[in-house]
Amino acid sequence: MTAVATPEVQAADEEVLAPLDEVADLAPHSPARGVLIALGRGLAIAVPVLFLTTLITFALGAFSDQDPAAAVLGEVATPADVERMRHEFGLDRPFHEQYGSWVWNALHGDLGASWFTNIPVADSIAERLPVSLSVAGLALGIAVVLGGCGGIVAALNRGRFVDRAITAVAAAITTVPAFVAGIGLIIVFAVLIPVFPTGGYVPISAGIGLWASFLVLPAFALGLDASADLARQLRTGLVSALDENYVLGAQVRGLPWRRVVLVHALRNGAAPAIAVIGLHIPRLVGGAVITEAVFQMPGLGQLTRDAALRGDVPVIQGSLLVAVLLVLVSSLVVNVVLARLLPASERAA
Amino acid sequence: MSADTGTHDRGPAAVTAGEALVQVDALRIEAPDGRELVSGVSFELARGGSLGIVGESGSGKTLTTRSLLGLLPHGISVTGGSVVFDGMDLRALRRTQWEQVRGSRIGAVFQDPASYLNPSIAVGKQLTEVLRVRGGLSRSAARERAAELLGSLGLHQVDLVLTQYPHELSGGMLQRVLLAIAICLGPELLIADEATTALDVTVQADVLDLFETVRVREGLALVLVSHDLAVVSRSTENLLVMRDGVVVEAGPTAQVLADPRHPYTRLLVEHHDAYSLAGYLEKETADV
Numbered sequence: 001m002t003a004v005a006t007p008e009v010q011a012a013d014e015e016v017l018a019p020l021d022e023v024a025d026l027a028p029h030s031p032a033r034g035v036l037i038a039l040g041r042g043l044a045i046a047v048p049v050l051f052l053t054t055l056i057t058f059a060l061g062a063f064s065d066q067d068p069a070a071a072v073l074g075e076v077a078t079p080a081d082v083e084r085m086r087h088e089f090g091l092d093r094p095f096h097e098q099y100g101s102w103v104w105n106a107l108h109g110d111l112g113a114s115w116f117t118n119i120p121v122a123d124s125i126a127e128r129l130p131v132s133l134s135v136a137g138l139a140l141g142i143a144v145v146l147g148g149c150g151g152i153v154a155a156l157n158r159g160r161f162v163d164r165a166i167t168a169v170a171a172a173i174t175t176v177p178a179f180v181a182g183i184g185l186i187i188v189f190a191v192l193i194p195v196f197p198t199g200g201y202v203p204i205s206a207g208i209g210l211w212a213s214f215l216v217l218p219a220f221a222l223g224l225d226a227s228a229d230l231a232r233q234l235r236t237g238l239v240s241a242l243d244e245n246y247v248l249g250a251q252v253r254g255l256p257w258r259r260v261v262l263v264h265a266l267r268n269g270a271a272p273a274i275a276v277i278g279l280h281i282p283r284l285v286g287g288a289v290i291t292e293a294v295f296q297m298p299g300l301g302q303l304t305r306d307a308a309l310r311g312d313v314p315v316i317q318g319s320l321l322v323a324v325l326l327v328l329v330s331s332l333v334v335n336v337v338l339a340r341l342l343p344a345s346e347r348a349a
Numbered sequence: 350m351s352a353d354t355g356t357h358d359r360g361p362a363a364v365t366a367g368e369a370l371v372q373v374d375a376l377r378i379e380a381p382d383g384r385e386l387v388s389g390v391s392f393e394l395a396r397g398g399s400l401g402i403v404g405e406s407g408s409g410k411t412l413t414t415r416s417l418l419g420l421l422p423h424g425i426s427v428t429g430g431s432v433v434f435d436g437m438d439l440r441a442l443r444r445t446q447w448e449q450v451r452g453s454r455i456g457a458v459f460q461d462p463a464s465y466l467n468p469s470i471a472v473g474k475q476l477t478e479v480l481r482v483r484g485g486l487s488r489s490a491a492r493e494r495a496a497e498l499l500g501s502l503g504l505h506q507v508d509l510v511l512t513q514y515p516h517e518l519s520g521g522m523l524q525r526v527l528l529a530i531a532i533c534l535g536p537e538l539l540i541a542d543e544a545t546t547a548l549d550v551t552v553q554a555d556v557l558d559l560f561e562t563v564r565v566r567e568g569l570a571l572v573l574v575s576h577d578l579a580v581v582s583r584s585t586e587n588l589l590v591m592r593d594g595v596v597v598e599a600g601p602t603a604q605v606l607a608d609p610r611h612p613y614t615r616l617l618v619e620h621h622d623a624y625s626l627a628g629y630l631e632k633e634t635a636d637v
Binding site for chain 1 (some may be wrong): 444461483
């Protein structure tokens, strides 16, 4: 039977394989193409978003009652002095002209200068940004490690005590705001058991250990919420991925269990968790304002808050621009990572 | 090729205990709620032999073969009987020992091949992964071997296919890829569970022929599970008819089909005769 059938089999193969030509042209570059599409799509969104947010912050600054001339010169200034000052700041020009020159200067790295201290905004930001980035970055790292491990362990022990314990703790943590967590951490780890400083900041040049010791508590306070969310999303994603046939398929091939989980299940199951990280990054940047206040850290949040209280419009505009940029860049990175991880999802888009 | 695999003169009596590759005896499988899903199934399969298992869905045929892979669904467990593979008690294996058996000694393919491949990894990578991780081949050797395997299974443009993702391939191609993965470590037993069910009839015939070719070429034993009598009768020597977790009839395929003893088997054969093309043509001639 087989001997006779062989030529037929091969003849029939040609028919079976006929659809191959249709898919042939899009196939070979699909992973890289997915990444490029994600990148292009991200930029297409980022540019208008950047335009709109800068326009809005600029408009809010321009149309608010903040009059730097009056503010800087004080009560005793004559109207002529105020007029001269307004001219110096360029506030007597039409709005679109002011915005245009601000954008033009911003593109060249010049964000103007503080109305009050005359310090260039770009310099203030450059000085403060490392503080905020250190805290947010470490918080993100804590979230990924804690949330990642928690989620994986919970998913692998689905329904058992460990799973329920992790889920319960994660649910409890998400109800705690960062500033409450911060105060709690200060009380426990800086006052009752004084292992970490209560607040402040030293640059990394003062020594990595010292630098890190100032960052641990604020980073935990900021990252706990994200790690709890991440753990829950990862658990859910991984549990459903572990039920998929391809996990069974990988087991049938005799691949080691660890490989099945970390390569095959995690790759698909982590997608919602990675999307959640993307959602949390703006919160990490925004939450830094409060955390920096609790821990008295001279970061971008503190700079913005002080500027907002004084009505120092150029500083507010500059730091908002940086915050928006951080958020846009991080969501772009998240989308590119997702496109790289899940080339098949391109099909759904 | 002189030993015609289509002849069905080899009864179970020809299988002596010494050469049996698989011996399943009084196998019992229970659901978590205590319901018995498989109650006392026994069969033997010789090295290089072929066994068909037919039955409707829920008859326990899939669970029976899953116990040969140690991959029963969550909560379901083997509660009695023995499952012996090449003298080894499979019920006593631990996870790491199973990992040594699966793939390299027992391979399997299933219905809906696309779902058994990771949707996010190119199929070639999934094939070379097994060759590298389990077979110990280097990256380049694995790629070479993968291309060679796919070519031997009748796939063309192999280098392109290797870079494609499951959603870019047709069902017939995917089943070939899955078959290549299943046999790449040279197993002694291949389980095909409804492996051709979701395929077009013409593709189904090709894949069944391919199983037969591979079985003869690689000298592996085949367990073919299907609800379709035609599929099983086409390419197996011995047949097991299952219903509600028990074997209602067993014996050489040709014999069982020619002279079904159990009412259920008779029903299956009659229905098949009535609804198959051959049955239809016969009826037409009779009417004229």
